[in-house]
Amino acid sequence: xxxxxxxxxxxxxxxxxxxxxxxxxxxxxxxxxxxxxxxxxxxxxxxxxxxxxxxxxxxxxxxxxxxxxxxxxxxxxxxxxxxxxxxxxxxxxxxxxxxxxxxxxxxxxxxxxxxxxxxxxxxxxxxxxxxxxxxxxxxxxxxxxxxxxxxxxxxxxxxxxxxxxxxxxxxxxxxxxxxxxxxxxxxxxxxxxxxxxxxxxxxxxxxxxxxxxxxxxxxxxxxxxxxxxxxxxxxxxxxxxxxxxxxxxxxxxxxxxxxxxxxxxxxxxxxxxxxxxxxxxxxxxxxxxxxxxxxxxxxxxxxxxxxxxxxxxxxxxxxxxxxxxxxxxxxxxxxxxxxxxxxxxxxxxxxxxxxxxxxxxxxxxxxxxxxxxxxxxxxxxxxxx
Ligand SMILES: Cc1ncc(COP(=O)(O)O)c(C=O)c1O
Numbered sequence: 128x129x130x131x132x133x134x135x136x137x138x139x140x141x142x143x144x145x146x147x148x149x150x151x152x153x154x155x156x157x158x159x160x161x162x163x164x165x166x167x168x169x170x171x172x173x174x175x176x177x178x179x180x181x182x183x184x185x186x187x188x189x190x191x192x193x194x195x196x197x198x199x200x201x202x203x204x205x206x207x208x209x210x211x212x213x214x215x216x217x218x219x220x221x222x223x224x225x226x227x228x229x230x231x232x233x234x235x236x237x238x239x240x241x242x243x244x245x246x247x248x249x250x251x252x253x254x255x256x257x258x259x260x261x262x263x264x265x266x267x268x269x270x271x272x273x274x275x276x277x278x279x280x281x282x283x284x285x286x287x288x289x290x291x292x293x294x295x296x297x298x299x300x301x302x303x304x305x306x307x308x309x310x311x312x313x314x315x316x317x318x319x320x321x322x323x324x325x326x327x328x329x330x331x332x333x334x335x336x337x338x339x340x341x342x343x344x345x346x347x348x349x350x351x352x353x354x355x356x357x358x359x360x361x362x363x364x365x366x367x368x369x370x371x372x373x374x375x376x377x378x379x380x381x382x383x384x385x386x387x388x389x390x391x392x393x394x395x396x397x398x399x400x401x402x403x404x405x406x407x408x409x410x411x412x413x414x415x416x417x418x419x420x421x422x423x424x425x426x427x428x429x430x431x432x433x434x435x436x437x438x439x440x441x442x443x444x445x446x447x448x449x450x451x452x453x454x455x456x457x458x459x460x461x462x463x464x465x466x467x468x469x470x471x472x473x474x475x476x477x478x479x480x481x482x483x484x485x486x487x488x489x490x491x492x493x494x495x496x497x498x499x500x501x502x503x504x505x506x507x508x509x510x511x512x
Contacts, residue, residue: 146455147476157471158499160489165446166331166416167494168361168401177400182393192389196223197378200389208399209366215406216337216354217346218368222377223398225390227327227355228254230365232261233381234323234351238373239264239292244284246277246320247294250302255294255325264292271299272306274314281318291320292350297329297339301480301488303447305329308339312348321350331359332446335409336417360401364390419493420446427491427500434508441486449475449486450511458485461510470503 131139142148155161168174182188185204192200205223213221224230235258239245243264247255250271259266267284270276277293285291293315295306308324315322326338334342336359340352351369356362367377377384390398408415424446431440431448441449452458455476462474465487475488487507491500 145477146459147478155466155471155473157466157469158495158503159471159492160495160499160503161471161473162490162492163328163358164361165359165420165490165492166336166361167492168331168359168404168416171361171401171404174361174397174400174404177403178393178396181396181399187392187396189392191391194388195385196389197385202392202395204392204395204399205389208395208402211399212354212366212402213368215402216352216368217341218352220371220374221366221368222374222384223390223395224365224367224381224384225387226363227325227353227357227365228257229383229387230353230355230367231255231258231325233258233377233383234353234367235259235294236261236382237377237380238262238351239290242288243290243292245292245294246280246284248272248296248299248306250296250299251294252296252300252325252327255296259294271302272304274307274310277311278314278318281314281320285318285320291318292323293320294323294325296325296327297333298327298445298447300328300447301475301486302441302449303328303443303445304441305333305339305445308345309343312343312345316348322348323351323353324349325353325355327353327355327358327365328445328447330354331405331417332420336405356398356401360398360405362397362401363394364398416493420491423491423493423495423500426497427489427495427504430500430504434504435512436504436508439511446491448489448491450489450507451484451486452511453483453485455485458487461487461507464510465503465506468503468506470499470506472503 194200209221231254239262241263245259245264245266247268249268269280298305324340329338333339340349355365408417439450452461458474462472465472472487475486
């Protein structure tokens with residue numbers, strides 16, 4: 128049937144008129160300044176071979192999980208991987224989800240209850256917002272990274288019998304900046320609020336690569352962490368880290384865990400192999416991919432300053448560096464210029480970001496060379512300042 132209701136056609140037209148129509152284009156060839164593959168793990172032969180060996184050793188020769196974890200979809204490998212992830216992250220327990228999106232949806236959809244309150248950063252990722260939308264709890268956003276606004280809201284909403292959940296990201300996916308997690312955890316502890324940290328863009332990047340909560344030794348202070356595997360770990364899936372009783376609860380009530388086919392075993396083997404690679408990074412010292420990524424991040428920042436571009440870049444110490452070029456048309460044209468010159472840099476348009484905050488989003492990787500960073504910023508400087 129070749130029909131779309133007129134109201135939906137109108138929405139598409141509005142997107143198109145606003146230069147904001149999304150489409151799945153051809154893959155862009157060019158120096159990678161846009162993927163989330165911060166450490167190059169996606170193409171790691173070591174991880175690929177190790178995952179194959181894990182499957183061979185366990186004689187797992189299947190193409191799919193065959194069902195939900197609660198029915199036929201569980202394999203010994205899953206619990207082994209969860210135990211390993213929990214140990215690496217110094218958590219009591221880990222529970223695998225099919226993606227970070229599913230983890231946020233499942234967690235936020237079932238943990239905060241009617242009568243509870245969720246306080247979330249105004250720049251929270253869509254998966255956090257969608258999880259909150261499913262929840263029966265009341266939700267209020269606090270100003271981006273503002274501890275004082277968060278404190279005001281906690282004071283306003285904390286009442287006898289009401290649980291207050293605070294949700295933030297260790298590294299914000301569009302701005303690349305970080306909250307003061309130590310201050311936030313301290314405030315949550317003082318006011319008995321429960322802190323949830325999405326570590327999607329912090330794992331593999333911050334500290335020794337295990338995320339911000341571990342970098343600041345806040346494992347005991349946070350209620351739950353969400354770690355995702357599709358970014359620096361270069362594979363697919365996610366886990367909620369927390370207490371055993373919390374994961375027991377999720378197994379019983381998180382709908383995106385219960386009512387879906389489990390990850391295929393080869394995905395889980397890849398997650399385990401990627402975690403082994405991540406955990407072994409600390410023994411590789413300066414040659415580790417994490418150390419190379421961190422030195423590239425510093426180099427990129429220095430080059431931005433040297434080339435007089437600091438005014439348009441948002442402050443960031445993570446792998447995400449956003450150069451504000453307001454207006455969908457303008458930022459699309461800028462990305463096009465960089466792509467034609469051989470750099471894969473993507474525009475982030477409104478409504479993904481607020482109107483007026485459209486930007487080029489540079490993702491820095493362990494494998495980007497100094498020359499590549501110099502060249503892309505030289506070109507950017509010809510039209511961005
Ligand atoms: C902060 C944050 N949380 C969760 C997700 C979702 O993770 P996944 O890609 O595994 O669904 C993303 C990915 O875009 C993200 O940036």
